[in-house]
Structures are given as C-alpha cells and as structure tokens.
Amino acid sequence: MSKVNVLVVDDAPFIRDLVRKCLRNAFPGMTIDDAVNGRKAMAMLGKEAFDLVLCDWEMPEMSGLELLTWCRQQPELKNLQFIMVTSRGDKENVIQAIQAGVSDFVGKPFTNEQLLTKVKKALTRIGKLDSLMASGQARVNSAFANDSLNALTAGKPEAVKVAAPAPAPAPARPVANAPRPAISAPTGRGQGQLRLAGGMQPCVIKALSLKEALLVVRRGEALPQVLEGAVLDLEQGENAEVARLNGYLHAVAALEPKPDSDWLQLTFKFVDQDAQKLDYLSRLIARGTAQKHFTPGA
Structure with a gap:
C-alpha cells in the first residue's frame, strides 16, 4: 500500500488533537503531522511530500487562504489535496477559496463522520483510498465519537459509521431561582x-x-x-x-x-x-x- 501523509494545520491545539485522533482511529496506517499556522506548514511542505492538507482559515502569521495560494504557485504542489476547515461559510469567502484552488471545505462545527467523508473523497481523487481500505488499515467504526468533532463539515454522512455519542454527563448543580430569559433573534448586545x-x-x-x-x-x-x-x-x-x-x-x-x-x-x-x-x-x-x-x- 502506498503511504498516505496528511498535514493538519490549526492554531488551536484542541482542534489539532481532535482531528489527529479521528484520523488515526479511522486510518491507523496514515502518517499525520501538524502545524500551528500557515508559515510553519509552508516550511514543512517545502521539505516533505504530503497527500492531503486539512487547514484552518484564520490563523496568525499566515492564514489558510495565504497558504493555499502559495501551494498552488508551487509546481510540485498543484495536485495536493487541500481541504479548508473554516467557519467562514459566506458566499464571497467560498468563491475566494475556490478561485485560489481549494479542493474541498469542512465547515465548523463538524462531526467525525463528516470529516471522514471529506477525507475519503480527497483520497479517492488521488487514487489512494482503495488500497488503504483493502489493506485492512482503515476502520469503519470510530471509537472516538463523543468529542468536539461532533461538529465539522457540511453534508450528510455517507459510508462511514461511527459509534453513537456517549450519554451526556450528569448536569452540574443548577442555578437556584434563575430568571427565565426571553431569547429572541440575537440582534442586541449580550x-x-x-x-x-x-x-x-x-x-x-x-x-x-x-x-x-x-x-x-x-x-x-x-x-x-x-x-x-x-x-x-x-x-x-x-x-x-x-x-x-x-x-x-x-x-x-x-x-x-x-x-x-x-x-x-x-x-x-x-x-x-x-x-x-x-x-x-x-x-x-x-x-x-x-x-x-x-x-x-x-
């Protein structure tokens, strides 16, 4: 089986850790590295070959869009699968990323199965998913279900099945005599x-x-x-x-x-x-x- 290298780029350690765990549970044979921002990722991409990049949009020093633009300017990286992980779902932002050459989007918040669906599509496009699945190194069921990745792409889950979320922990001590706020459309301060x-x-x-x-x-x-x-x-x-x-x-x-x-x-x-x-x-x-x-x- 050909080796699959993935680079996770996000300035939030919590998100990087969750994405790594999700991918490792689904694809134990996959090699996964991470970077804290676009500039660090750019240095890593210049030294090592990666098949897929999962990248946040908003980061200090170099944004995901800037990293994507740089990647598409490098002849050896033009076919790199680049999935933008972002809460920027506005039409103008989507168009901007498409024009820059993005491969796909993962919208925050996203679920395990949604993230895996996007990753599987990306690996299919470069012809590496079949060998990964056939080798028995990909798990259909993920044990890492009840995490903040119960919140990441758009679209309905496809072939991947994950374990049902664990029951919510017992509620913390309630606030006594709390007022019953009237929540309307969130237009005012607070x-x-x-x-x-x-x-x-x-x-x-x-x-x-x-x-x-x-x-x-x-x-x-x-x-x-x-x-x-x-x-x-x-x-x-x-x-x-x-x-x-x-x-x-x-x-x-x-x-x-x-x-x-x-x-x-x-x-x-x-x-x-x-x-x-x-x-x-x-x-x-x-x-x-x-x-x-x-x-x-x-």
Missing part, C-alpha cells in the same frame, strides 16, 4: 448565535472572558453534549462587528432547579489563538462591562 452540529441556536451571554463565555440557550429535543465543538457568532457594537469564535462546550447545566428546565446554561471554552480575535474579545468585554450587558471574568 446576544449571539451558537452553531452546533444540529444547527444554529440563539443564545444570551451571561458572562464573558478571554478564555470562555457563559451562555444561556433554550432547551431543544437534542441536548448539547459536553466536549461538542461549536462556533459562537457575535455581532456587537455600533458598527455591528462580527466575530466567529471557535471552541467547545466545557459544561452543560440546567438553568432552573428541575429536570425539565426549559433553559440550559453552557460554558463555552474558546480555542482560537488569533491575536485579532483576542483583541476583539477584549474590546467586547470592556464595552459590555460599561453597558452592564454581561459580567466579565467568567
């Missing part, structure tokens, strides 16, 4: 949109720091899972600044002291290391503190 694998969900920000946010969401049919990956979209301020913050659910608790609570309190941990996003959060915390829209220091 509100946002939480993107989970199951879809978009309005949320209220109760507290915010540079490391995490305390959110309140309406309970749905499917409960959010601890360690589930997600993207928090925030539109704040007079200029309607928008930030897409990548992270995962660190804790899920009932907001009301009863098992059928209509509201859930979520602790959302940020994984981005991008200086621009940290600056945005700092300004957002200062603005929200002045206006008393949320409590800093979550």
Whole structure:
C-alpha cells in the first residue's frame, strides 16, 4: 500500500488533537503531522511530500487562504489535496477559496463522520483510498465519537459509521431561582448565535472572558453534549462587528432547579489563538462591562 501523509494545520491545539485522533482511529496506517499556522506548514511542505492538507482559515502569521495560494504557485504542489476547515461559510469567502484552488471545505462545527467523508473523497481523487481500505488499515467504526468533532463539515454522512455519542454527563448543580430569559433573534448586545452540529441556536451571554463565555440557550429535543465543538457568532457594537469564535462546550447545566428546565446554561471554552480575535474579545468585554450587558471574568 502506498503511504498516505496528511498535514493538519490549526492554531488551536484542541482542534489539532481532535482531528489527529479521528484520523488515526479511522486510518491507523496514515502518517499525520501538524502545524500551528500557515508559515510553519509552508516550511514543512517545502521539505516533505504530503497527500492531503486539512487547514484552518484564520490563523496568525499566515492564514489558510495565504497558504493555499502559495501551494498552488508551487509546481510540485498543484495536485495536493487541500481541504479548508473554516467557519467562514459566506458566499464571497467560498468563491475566494475556490478561485485560489481549494479542493474541498469542512465547515465548523463538524462531526467525525463528516470529516471522514471529506477525507475519503480527497483520497479517492488521488487514487489512494482503495488500497488503504483493502489493506485492512482503515476502520469503519470510530471509537472516538463523543468529542468536539461532533461538529465539522457540511453534508450528510455517507459510508462511514461511527459509534453513537456517549450519554451526556450528569448536569452540574443548577442555578437556584434563575430568571427565565426571553431569547429572541440575537440582534442586541449580550446576544449571539451558537452553531452546533444540529444547527444554529440563539443564545444570551451571561458572562464573558478571554478564555470562555457563559451562555444561556433554550432547551431543544437534542441536548448539547459536553466536549461538542461549536462556533459562537457575535455581532456587537455600533458598527455591528462580527466575530466567529471557535471552541467547545466545557459544561452543560440546567438553568432552573428541575429536570425539565426549559433553559440550559453552557460554558463555552474558546480555542482560537488569533491575536485579532483576542483583541476583539477584549474590546467586547470592556464595552459590555460599561453597558452592564454581561459580567466579565467568567
């Protein structure tokens, strides 16, 4: 079997670790390396041959789009399979990446099976999937199911089957006498949109720091899972600044002291290391503190 080399590029260690584990569980014979940003990845691509790159878009020093553009300018890398892993799903961003020569997209948040579907398609295009599967080195069932990769491409899962997610841990101690917030469309300060694998969900920000946010969401049919990956979209301020913050659910608790609570309190941990996003959060915390829209220091 021909060797398959994959490079995972993301400035968030949490995401890199989860992607590596997902791929290793599905393809034990695959060689997987990682880089913290586009510049590090560029140096690695110049020294070693890779079949596939899974790359975040927003990173310090060199973005995923800049890395993709550089790759397509190198004659030896023009056929490299390059999958962009991003929360930038806007039409203009998609067109920009397509024009730069992207092979495929994985939208954050994504699931294990969705990520594997994209990887299998990429390996099929370069003629390496059949030999990988025939050798018995690819596992159909993944044991690594209940993680924040329960949140990564678009599209329905195909041939890959993964283990059912583990039951959610027992809720943390509920907040006594908590108010029942009325969540409407997230247009005002202190509100946002939480993107989970199951879809978009309005949320209220109760507290915010540079490391995490305390959110309140309406309970749905499917409960959010601890360690589930997600993207928090925030539109704040007079200029309607928008930030897409990548992270995962660190804790899920009932907001009301009863098992059928209509509201859930979520602790959302940020994984981005991008200086621009940290600056945005700092300004957002200062603005929200002045206006008393949320409590800093979550």
